[in-house]
Amino acid sequence: MLPGIVFLVSAERDELRRLVDELSDERVPAVLAEARRQRRLQPASDWPPPWFASFASGRSDLGSNHDDLLADGFGRS
Structure with missing residues (x-):
């Protein structure tokens, strides 16, 4: 365990x-x-999770222009 970091685990685990x-x-x-x-008996987790790609910006260049978008306040309400 890393010092200073609290891990939440069940009592059983x-x-x-x-x-x-x-x-x-x-x-x-x-x-x-x-x-x-x-582990093999455990059902596979759903991928992607429901929140994955949960927004649409209408833009295809988000990754290449991230500095400009953040400077413009992208994602702020």
Whole structure:
């Protein structure tokens, strides 16, 4: 963990991390195989997220002219 940064994790995830840290090296392959199996059973996340490309500016040059757009107050209400 990086000092000075607060990470929000569930109690269960925190417990899982502590338990994994306490495992003997001999148990790691079996637990790792189970974690990989569980990951495969997890449904794929939707991509792109709903907010992705959620605005339309009517312009196609936003990336190349970002300094000018920001100077003009682009995105301010």
